[in-house]
Amino acid sequence: MMDNALPEGKWARAGIVGSTALKVGLREVQHKVKRPFMSVERQQEDKQTLDDKNAQLIFNALTQLRGTALKAAQMLSMEVEILPERYRKELEKSFHQVPPLNRVLVRKVIQEQLGQPPEYLFKSFNDQAFAAASLGQVHHATLPDGTAVAVKIQYPGIHVAMDNDMKLIRKLAPNLPNPQMVLQSLEEIHARLLEEVDYAHEVASTQWFAEHLQLEGVHIPKVYPEFSGARMLTTELMAGQHLEAWLSTNPSQAVRNRAAQNLYDMMAISVRQLQRLHADPNPGNYLFHADGSVSLIDFGCTKQFAPEFVAILPELLQAFVMDDQELTLSLYRRLGMDHHPSSNTWYPEVLRPFAQWAALPLQASSFDFGKHSTYTSQARDIIHKLAHNTSLDKIANDFIFFDRTVYGLCKIFERMGAEVRGRHHWVSS
Amino acid sequence: MKINEQDKQLTKVRILAAAVDVITIRGFKNATMREIAKEAKVGDATIYNYFPTKEKLLYGYCEYVQQQVMQELKEISNFHEYTLQEQLQQLVETNLRLWLPAREFLQQVFELSFGAPVVGFTHIEETKRLFTAMVVDMLDAAMEAGEIPEQPYRELLPRLFWDYMTGIMTYWLKDNSEGFANTTQVIDRSMELITAILQTGMVGKLLDLVSFLFRTHIMAHADVLKSMTQAPELVSAKRRFMEGK
Numbered sequence: 001m002m003d004n005a006l007p008e009g010k011w012a013r014a015g016i017v018g019s020t021a022l023k024v025g026l027r028e029v030q031h032k033v034k035r036p037f038m039s040v041e042r043q044q045e046d047k048q049t050l051d052d053k054n055a056q057l058i059f060n061a062l063t064q065l066r067g068t069a070l071k072a073a074q075m076l077s078m079e080v081e082i083l084p085e086r087y088r089k090e091l092e093k094s095f096h097q098v099p100p101l102n103r104v105l106v107r108k109v110i111q112e113q114l115g116q117p118p119e120y121l122f123k124s125f126n127d128q129a130f131a132a133a134s135l136g137q138v139h140h141a142t143l144p145d146g147t148a149v150a151v152k153i154q155y156p157g158i159h160v161a162m163d164n165d166m167k168l169i170r171k172l173a174p175n176l177p178n179p180q181m182v183l184q185s186l187e188e189i190h191a192r193l194l195e196e197v198d199y200a201h202e203v204a205s206t207q208w209f210a211e212h213l214q215l216e217g218v219h220i221p222k223v224y225p226e227f228s229g230a231r232m233l234t235t236e237l238m239a240g241q242h243l244e245a246w247l248s249t250n251p252s253q254a255v256r257n258r259a260a261q262n263l264y265d266m267m268a269i270s271v272r273q274l275q276r277l278h279a280d281p282n283p284g285n286y287l288f289h290a291d292g293s294v295s296l297i298d299f300g301c302t303k304q305f306a307p308e309f310v311a312i313l314p315e316l317l318q319a320f321v322m323d324d325q326e327l328t329l330s331l332y333r334r335l336g337m338d339h340h341p342s343s344n345t346w347y348p349e350v351l352r353p354f355a356q357w358a359a360l361p362l363q364a365s366s367f368d369f370g371k372h373s374t375y376t377s378q379a380r381d382i383i384h385k386l387a388h389n390t391s392l393d394k395i396a397n398d399f400i401f402f403d404r405t406v407y408g409l410c411k412i413f414e415r416m417g418a419e420v421r422g423r424h425h426w427v428s429s
Numbered sequence: 430m431k432i433n434e435q436d437k438q439l440t441k442v443r444i445l446a447a448a449v450d451v452i453t454i455r456g457f458k459n460a461t462m463r464e465i466a467k468e469a470k471v472g473d474a475t476i477y478n479y480f481p482t483k484e485k486l487l488y489g490y491c492e493y494v495q496q497q498v499m500q501e502l503k504e505i506s507n508f509h510e511y512t513l514q515e516q517l518q519q520l521v522e523t524n525l526r527l528w529l530p531a532r533e534f535l536q537q538v539f540e541l542s543f544g545a546p547v548v549g550f551t552h553i554e555e556t557k558r559l560f561t562a563m564v565v566d567m568l569d570a571a572m573e574a575g576e577i578p579e580q581p582y583r584e585l586l587p588r589l590f591w592d593y594m595t596g597i598m599t600y601w602l603k604d605n606s607e608g609f610a611n612t613t614q615v616i617d618r619s620m621e622l623i624t625a626i627l628q629t630g631m632v633g634k635l636l637d638l639v640s641f642l643f644r645t646h647i648m649a650h651a652d653v654l655k656s657m658t659q660a661p662e663l664v665s666a667k668r669r670f671m672e673g674k
Contacts, residue, residue, distance in 0.1 A: 102514070
């Protein structure tokens with residue numbers, strides 16, 4: 001039990017970060033002391049291991065913090081690929097591990113949000129959670145009219161803890177490879193987390209998507225604003241199963257393909273037509289049905305794209321597909337991602353591999369993730385290199401969110417072993 | 430003419446509510462019984478039938494809150510299914526929620542009770558009794574059900590929990606985080622610790638240890654102590670107990 005206990009309070013948290021910063025600092029000193037006696041290549045290599053060691057230490061600190069810090073770390077790892085493989089695995093596993101709320105806290109949140117305890121509001125309310133949600137948990141309940149609903153309750157005070165956590169993570173950032181990019185990502189992540197803890201925002205987003213994203217095979221739950229607040233959210237109870245449970249029912253190849261296609265279409269149409277995306281591709285946010293249709297259940301993290309980005313994106317993907325260096329670089333500039341290549345090898349060795357990787361599923365009309373089951377793991381080295389060697393002043397936030405979502409979806413497709421048609425969304429034949 | 434019991438109770442609550450309002454605005458020292466009576470719309474003499482002194486009013490409200498807490502806990506239909514930790518936590522949280530509208534009033538209670546402990550402690554005795562009775566009931570139920578082992582020094586535990594509640598309230602009065610989020614966290618986490626202590630019978634073990642150390646080491650050296658206190662220069666140097674108070 002003690003192993004799972006959350007370190008208490010800001011000071012305990014500060015202690016963890018403090019000692020981590022110290023350890024990172026010591027390693028940095030060791031590195032600098034050894035440096036004069038090493039060749040350039042050895043220095044580079046050594047710096048690489050040092051970065052990994054730092055990432056390890058920071059990971060340890062973050063997993064001790066849990067809660068929002070963990071979530072931020074995870075979002076960070078998806079974007080900048082700073083954490084080594086096995087740590088990322090750990091992070092993914094613990095994604096849903098916020099401390100559970102007992103009956104007292106559940107009652108407290110409901111009473112604070114709606115002014116009355118659950119027994120006065122609902123026909124029935126199950127005080128044992130049936131699922132964990134990011135930063136909270138979900139309960140079964142029945143509305144007075146008999147409708148079955150899911151009530152998401154947020155861990156009280158998490159929004160207060162979050163601001164402290166973000167301050168602490170920011171202190172660690174300078175020790176990571178490519179600190180500017182990390183800091184910039186952190187800004188975006190913080191903004192996104194602020195939205196995510198504000199369920200009123202999620203109510204509005206869910207309703208917006210229900211109204212605008214009308215796609216056969218993609219379901220969006222109905223929201224009950226009168227039973228929702230900033231810290232609790234009541235939605236229609238969706239049938240369907242989480243990815244692993246659904247896969248264990250052995251859905252046929254055709255059904256798996258259909259489900260994957262639904263997700264991909266949802267993503268592409270959201271970006272191109274709605275200019276707004278359900279941008280949290282955690283498998284826990286999708287429910288799968290026997291017919292291959294999909295329910296989206298968490299609109300805590302959505303991203304509004306700039307019109308210029310939406311206009312340039314298909315051109316960029318096309319430039320990737322055509323392997324066109326000039327076009328790629330000029331489109332990067334138009335996206336506001338100006339770079340100062342340190343050498344002539346930067347494009348061929350750093351950016352081109354990324355472009356080739358991103359374009360691979362779009363080379364033919366469809367792409368079989370069953371046959372390319374290492375597609376996303378191949379990206380790690382490529383993105384790692386990009387994060388380490390890139391001299392971009394600034395990376396377009398829109399691009400981060402697009403990449404992150406596609407990457408997350410591809411991982412789900414790999415898990416499903418599905419064949420997905422993506423090319424027609426981006427490339428005019 | 431006899432006023433029936435229910436009317437009497439309603440008047441009492443009305444006077445208490447008026448007292449909270451007046452004392453919150455004017456402060457305990459400046460508030461007068463006359464003002465409170467006026468606010469409660471009762472006669473100047475009537476108020477004394479209910480509360481002979483201002484102190485009685487102050488602590489009368491504390492007792493009233495405890496009665497409300499008890500009522501609320503009784504109304505939770507599956508409260509008996511709660512774990513001991515949840516029951517105790519609910520007790521603390523309900524206390525804070527019911528105190529919330531009178532938080533500034535509580536501040537006054539604290540200043541008076543801990544500023545002049547002797548006065549405060551005698552007046553607050555009834556509130557403490559109501560509160561600890563609830564704790565005793567929860568602990569007994571948990572022991573009957575075998576949720577926690579029999580606790581040595583059992584009569585001490587509810588009093589310790591009262592002190593804990595006082596500590597939480599002090600923290601709460603100073604908490605300026607949004608929605609008192611920090612207090613919620615402190616309660617949630619400390620409650621886990623308290624349950625662990627109860628489950629292992631830690632209080633008893635600790636007291637056994639202290640008692641052993643006291644008997645073996647302190648008492649054995651009592652002679653040394655005695656000779657020290659009897660040292661003439663020390664006696665004259667020490668001020669008299671409660672001197673000038």
